[in-house]
Amino acid sequence: MPKWSREQIEAYYYSLYLLLLEEARMNFSKIGNNLEINDKSAAKLYRWALREEVLFPPRLRLKSFPNSQEYVYFLKFRNALPVFEKLKNDPRVIYESVCSGAFDLMVIADKRIDFSMENGFEYFILSGPRSDFVYNKVERRSMNEYFDEFQTFLKSEDFVRSEIITPARGELLWDDLDLSLFRLLKHDVRMKYVEILRCLGLFKAVFYEHLRNVMESCTVWTPYFPNGYPNYDEYFFLLRTAHENQLVERLKKIPVHCPIFKVNSWIYAYIMIERDFLQRTLFDVLNLMLSLGFIEEYRYSIPIYHWKQTWTTQDLRHHRSPHHTD
Helix, strand or coil: CCCCCHHHHHHHHHHHHHHHHHCCCCCHHHHHHHHCCCHHHHHHHHHHHHHCCCECCCEEEECCECCECCEEEEEEECCHHHHHHHHCCCCCEEEEEEEEECCCEEEEECCCCCHHHCCCEEEEEEEEEECCCECCCCCCCCHHHHHHHHHHHHHHCCCCCECCCCCCCCCCCCCHHHHHHHHHHCCCCCCCHHHHHHHHCECHHHHHHHHHHHHHCEEEECCECCCCHHHEEEEEEEEECCEHHHHHHHHCCCCCCCCEEEECCEEEEEEEEECCCCCHHHHHHHHHHHHHCCCCEEEEEEEEEEEECCCCHHHHCCCCCCCECC
16 A cells, blocks of 8 residues: 555545445446556545545435425424434434424434424424435535635625426335335445345345336435544524525535435525634625525524434345245
8 A cells, every 4th residue: 555645645535536426336446447546445545534534435315206205304392302312213213313503303204203292392493395315516625715606606696586396206116125225225335235135135136126226216425524524513504595496506516515405495404614614604604695685594403413224234134035046
């Protein structure tokens, strides 16, 4: 392994990120050829990037279908922590976060949940089915450049009214095997397929047929944090605007991973700001958006800690396909 400077390593990380956007399961031999290093060095770079939390494994997010939607809740509670702990055992819950700010709890679930009966419930800030996830392709630029360009755009007042509409689709046609594959690959598309084949006892042809069905129904993306995930402050924002497409396009230009989706008439964005960057700049831009009429209102909370539902092959060993290899 050659000795690289920190600048070279960071440049390699970014190149690796771009390659994984192009092909999430690109093998290390092909990655090495693209980076002009050997496959062992490419594999080591990937492990380093994961360890430093500059990259996270490529993941899947299910698109929105008429018969299969995920529901998002932004809630106020007198004490959200007991509810947060209780929901870890609710099979409907996919993700949840205890927060401080406009809402105390954010929950994503694969079915509707009535939170009004929970102890300490106060009111809903927002709830409803989410749109498809929108992700940004991170460019190598500074936070200063990003916010300077954002303010220049706002001061031009060249605003265009638009509404984000989820594309029309037919129903999601998944069976139990499709769902199992999705759950296993959701947080790591690069998971070794041989583990899944052994777990489910599948013929390769059957596996790849179902895999194709899963991939076509999902968005595939790789989270990238140029300075490492722990070096950012996190914000969950809700923004309402008559200029939805322009707002989303501006948010996507931020130089860090930024998941976005729509719930009813609100745009949700997970915005991260470098910890050594002047946080006030973010709120200066938000207030400028308000004063110029680019957004109508916004609300935000700071996530404190979160929980997500994860699956491993151990959870599915009881499931055997009728097309198994025995």
